[in-house]
Amino acid sequence: MNALSGPALSRRSLLGGGGALILSFSLAPRSALSQSEEAQVSGTGPLPGSLSDFPYLDSWIRIDEDDSITVFTGKAELGQGIRTALIQVAAEQLDVDFSRVVLETADTGQTPNEGYTAASHSMSESGTAILNAAAQVRALLIARAADQLGLSADQLTVDDGVITGGGRSLSYGKLVGPDVLHVQAQPQSPIKDPSTNRIIGKAVRRIDIPAKLTGAVAYVQDLRLPGMVHARVVRPPVYGARLTGIDTSEVETMPGVVQVIRDGNYLAVVARGEFQAIQAMRALAAAAEWGGGIALPEKTEIYDVLKRLPSQESVIQEKGSGGGQGTRIEAAYHRPYQLHGSIGPSCAVGHVDGDRLTVWSHTQGVYPDRDAIAEMVRMPPENVRVIHMEGAGCYGHNGADDAAADAALIATKVPGTPVRVQWMREDEHRFEPYGSAMVVEASAALGESGTITDWVYDVWSTPHSTRPGSAGNLLAANLIADPFQADEPISIPQPAGGGDRNAVPGYDFPNSRVTKHFIRSMPLRVSAMRSLGAYMNVFALESFMDELALKAGADPVEFRLKHLSDPRARDVVTTVADRFGWSDWKRKGPGHGRGFAYARYKNLAVYCAVALEIEVEREAGLVRILRAVAATDSGQAVNPDGIRNQTEGGIVQSASWTLYEEVDYSTDEILSRDWASYPIMRFPAVPGAVEVHVIDRPGEPFLGTGEGSQGPTAAAIANAFADATGRRIRDLPLSPEKIRRTLEA
Amino acid sequence: MTRFTVNDRPFSTETDVETPLLYVLRNELELNGAKFGCGLGQCGACTVLLDGEAVFSCLIPLAALEGRNVTTLEGLGTIDDPGPVQAAFIEEQAAQCGYCIPGMIMRTQGMLNRNPAPSEREIREHLNPNLCRCGTHMRILRAARRAAGKPAGDQAALAERSAT
Numbered sequence: 051m052n053a054l055s056g057p058a059l060s061r062r063s064l065l066g067g068g069g070a071l072i073l074s075f076s077l078a079p080r081s082a083l084s085q086s087e088e089a090q091v092s093g094t095g096p097l098p099g100s101l102s103d104f105p106y107l108d109s110w111i112r113i114d115e116d117d118s119i120t121v122f123t124g125k126a127e128l129g130q131g132i133r134t135a136l137i138q139v140a141a142e143q144l145d146v147d148f149s150r151v152v153l154e155t156a157d158t159g160q161t162p163n164e165g166y167t168a169a170s171h172s173m174s175e176s177g178t179a180i181l182n183a184a185a186q187v188r189a190l191l192i193a194r195a196a197d198q199l200g201l202s203a204d205q206l207t208v209d210d211g212v213i214t215g216g217g218r219s220l221s222y223g224k225l226v227g228p229d230v231l232h233v234q235a236q237p238q239s240p241i242k243d244p245s246t247n248r249i250i251g252k253a254v255r256r257i258d259i260p261a262k263l264t265g266a267v268a269y270v271q272d273l274r275l276p277g278m279v280h281a282r283v284v285r286p287p288v289y290g291a292r293l294t295g296i297d298t299s300e301v302e303t304m305p306g307v308v309q310v311i312r313d314g315n316y317l318a319v320v321a322r323g324e325f326q327a328i329q330a331m332r333a334l335a336a337a338a339e340w341g342g343g344i345a346l347p348e349k350t351e352i353y354d355v356l357k358r359l360p361s362q363e364s365v366i367q368e369k370g371s372g373g374g375q376g377t378r379i380e381a382a383y384h385r386p387y388q389l390h391g392s393i394g395p396s397c398a399v400g401h402v403d404g405d406r407l408t409v410w411s412h413t414q415g416v417y418p419d420r421d422a423i424a425e426m427v428r429m430p431p432e433n434v435r436v437i438h439m440e441g442a443g444c445y446g447h448n449g450a451d452d453a454a455a456d457a458a459l460i461a462t463k464v465p466g467t468p469v470r471v472q473w474m475r476e477d478e479h480r481f482e483p484y485g486s487a488m489v490v491e492a493s494a495a496l497g498e499s500g501t502i503t504d505w506v507y508d509v510w511s512t513p514h515s516t517r518p519g520s521a522g523n524l525l526a527a528n529l530i531a532d533p534f535q536a537d538e539p540i541s542i543p544q545p546a547g548g549g550d551r552n553a554v555p556g557y558d559f560p561n562s563r564v565t566k567h568f569i570r571s572m573p574l575r576v577s578a579m580r581s582l583g584a585y586m587n588v589f590a591l592e593s594f595m596d597e598l599a600l601k602a603g604a605d606p607v608e609f610r611l612k613h614l615s616d617p618r619a620r621d622v623v624t625t626v627a628d629r630f631g632w633s634d635w636k637r638k639g640p641g642h643g644r645g646f647a648y649a650r651y652k653n654l655a656v657y658c659a660v661a662l663e664i665e666v667e668r669e670a671g672l673v674r675i676l677r678a679v680a681a682t683d684s685g686q687a688v689n690p691d692g693i694r695n696q697t698e699g700g701i702v703q704s705a706s707w708t709l710y711e712e713v714d715y716s717t718d719e720i721l722s723r724d725w726a727s728y729p730i731m732r733f734p735a736v737p738g739a740v741e742v743h744v745i746d747r748p749g750e751p752f753l754g755t756g757e758g759s760q761g762p763t764a765a766a767i768a769n770a771f772a773d774a775t776g777r778r779i780r781d782l783p784l785s786p787e788k789i790r791r792t793l794e795a
Numbered sequence: 796m797t798r799f800t801v802n803d804r805p806f807s808t809e810t811d812v813e814t815p816l817l818y819v820l821r822n823e824l825e826l827n828g829a830k831f832g833c834g835l836g837q838c839g840a841c842t843v844l845l846d847g848e849a850v851f852s853c854l855i856p857l858a859a860l861e862g863r864n865v866t867t868l869e870g871l872g873t874i875d876d877p878g879p880v881q882a883a884f885i886e887e888q889a890a891q892c893g894y895c896i897p898g899m900i901m902r903t904q905g906m907l908n909r910n911p912a913p914s915e916r917e918i919r920e921h922l923n924p925n926l927c928r929c930g931t932h933m934r935i936l937r938a939a940r941r942a943a944g945k946p947a948g949d950q951a952a953l954a955e956r957s958a959t
């Protein structure tokens with residue numbers, strides 16, 4: 051395992067070993083990737099997917115003389131099963147057995163810089179690059195074999211990496227020679243006819259699961275280096291507070307304590323034993339005196355606060371001349387701040403060895419994180435290596451990069467000694483950057499024929515990406531004596547969008563005006579959380595569609611289909627309606643209801659529709675999801691079970707966001723510190739059944755999956771609640787207290 | 796000195812008796828199965844068996860362990876020979892990030908030790924202390940049903956629930 055091979059291993063020794071083909075592995079991107087993955091639109095370059103940034107075939111695929119095959123990706127396994135899916139793609143196109151391919155994931159020492167593993171881009175960027183690179187490598191090796199055997203390519207067959215023709219065989223390993231794969235990819239690739247696929251499209255079992263379920267070293271939390279010590283951090287109680295006084299002498303004499311670190315407002319402790327570090331951290335926190343700090347907004351007024359804050363307005367859709375005729379209805383929707391809430395708090399290991407720093411991190415972007423860390427510790431980036439090791443699921447920009455920065459900074463204070471920093475639960479809850487609170491106002495006119503004639507939609511949101519570009523976006527760098535200022539957050543442009551992701555309706559309305567109000571300031575620290583603004587916009591848009599359908603006296607599914615022309619969109623909608631049994635569904639009694647919702651993520655990625663059936667327990671204020679049915683079209687399905695797994699997960703996670711979740715705070719501090727003060731969904735409340743139908747599109751581009759189901763699930767729940775009770779809740783979450791209040795009113 | 800067994804092997808340590816079991820398992824025994832999730836008894840990532848009962852190892856100090864028997868994920872099976880509960884989870888592909896899963900497996904084992912034929916409702920109640928953030932619950936439930944020798948699918952469970 052490379053992640054464990056230790057900091058002493060140089061890039062050269064990694065790349066040069068074993069008579070491999072790689073001679074001049076191109077680590078420098080042809081064009082630097084945008085600092086914000088959320089702004090990326092893939093496939094815009096002349097070459098497919100990430101090949102446009104790394105055009106050399108050997109940036110992606112290496113074949114050794116011993117026939118071993120290594121595939122490189124700059125993406126990271128985040129629990130989405132990408133490792134398995136990318137190997138399927140490579141093995142299929144190379145015509146080798148699945149088990150023959152080894153995949154190396156994000157590591158600044160050896161993989162391409164693919165920016166962030168986010169926005170459901172792994173398959174469209176890395177998957178597409180590997181698909182094309184593998185197909186071209188196969189063709190190239192067949193051409194070489196034809197040459198050597200004096201036959202034409204169509205007289206040859208390939209079986210598990212062995213090319214045979216005229217009674218003779220050559221394995222790939224025998225055909226590779228110096229620089230054979232160090233050639234630029236072509237724009238067109240000889241991709242195999244999808245109907246002949248043996249590996250792509252199969253529900254191959256995830257290769258990482260058995261090890262994780264039997265106790266192997268699988269996460270950065272499990273990394274143990276010789277002589278490693280343990281660190282814990284002590285953060286200021288509020289943003290901007292200053293450390294006014296501390297006496298560290300007692301903490302320094304506690305058992306096991308190696309060092310107390312104070313650098314400006316940055317406070318941490320290093321100890322030999324992990325629990326010793328925790329005890330010392332508690333004593334240190336008790337000894338610290340803080341002053342000043344920035345007040346948080348009144349939680350009860352947050353939506354007014356957001357609308358009052360200065361914002362940058364941009365009209366992101368202007369269609370028709372406006373003012374369509376008909377009955378007009380209006381509604382406003384709200385989303386509170388919400389937590390990524392990784393089940394394993396962030397963790398990282400840092401090690402300074404001479405003038406080199408190595409950091410093992412569950413970051414989503416090893417390269418951007420490496421650059422930010424290098425800037426913070428004032429080292430040349432080439433002396434810093436960031437190696438991805440898995441953490442618990444992150445669902446976006448959580449504490450990972452900040453913990454990596456902690457490990458880096460602390461490692462520089464104890465040079466020569468590897469140091470593991472583990473955030474406590476409270477650190478993760480209080481200091482991860484949240485998913486932004488948002489406000490939506492919508493208005494539409496319904497014409498006589500029961501179609502929408504005019505649509506006006508406004509969305510207010512604070513930023514959706516404050517990932518490390520520069521050091522200033524790392525918490526530690528803001529706190530040290532010579533601090534770095536955070537980057538000015540950017541408004542992620544359409545078509546992907548940030549707060550306005552999926553704000554443009556995917557329906558055919560003759561008149562539509564959609565405006566984004568980008569609030570640059572951050573009353574609470576925020577960043578990318580799974581699906582960004584799409585969760586809220588789809589919740590609002592699809593809730594509003596149901597309100598309009600009700601007004602029109604139309605069936606919600608029929609009403610949607612009436613405004614939907616994209617055949618693939620119609621397919622997911624009708625598939626779900628069929629499988630759910632929408633047309634002959636019967637209400638069992640009061641409190642029983644059903645809801646439907648649909649969206650195409652970012653209006654350019656995965657299509658997903660969800661129908662669900664609920665029961666509302668009035669007294670307890672509880673929504674019980676009896677069953678959910680979803681259909682998803684992710685383009686060519688590489689691993690249908692992986693798509694089902696992520697979609698089931700997205701539905702359950704979104705149900706938790708939608709029914710329970712809201713960051714709690716007073717003007718003095720964040721009050722959500724643990725799972726008691728920030729409840730999430732538990733087993734007794736998870737749906738009775740979840741059924742996911744994968745619509746495969748062989749040969750079509752990969753569309754990604756991970757973020758398709760959250761928005762539709764939220765709206766389907768709200769729609770089912772309205773159907774069950776006759777009351778609509780437009781403010782997330784549909785918490786027990788809010789449900790009781792709504793039903794009593 | 797505290798003496799107890801871990802996965803049927805005797806173990807003794809001089810570590811401060813206030814130290815929770817979790818840190819001893821992870822750092823002294825280098826066992827990865829029990830995970831740190833909250834340290835507060837709120838998530839179950841650290842679940843192990845103590846004399847066969849599922850407990851939060853982040854809350855149990857060494858002082859409470861003298862002479863007792865601890866079983867961790869590693870005690871149930873290996874990658875080449877997974878135990879029945881592990882095999883059920885693998886069969887159902889019950890993991891996304893997988894970080895919560897060792898705790899889920901131990902919780903399921905603890906349930907089966909006490910109640911080899913749990914109802915759907917009992918399975919859900921028994922798993923209640925353990926949290927999963929990836930939303931893998933449906934698969935975890937299928938794996939738990941499979942481990943209990945029941946039909947794994949959601950539909951059978953739905954039918955069982957509405958029948959009771």
Ligand code: FES
Pocket residue numbers: 830831832833834835836837838839840841842851852853854
């Ligand atoms: S880590 Fe023990 S219950 Fe969460």
Ligand code: FES
Pocket residue numbers: 129393442443890891892893894895896926927928929930931
């Ligand atoms: S599988 Fe990721 S937390 Fe459960």
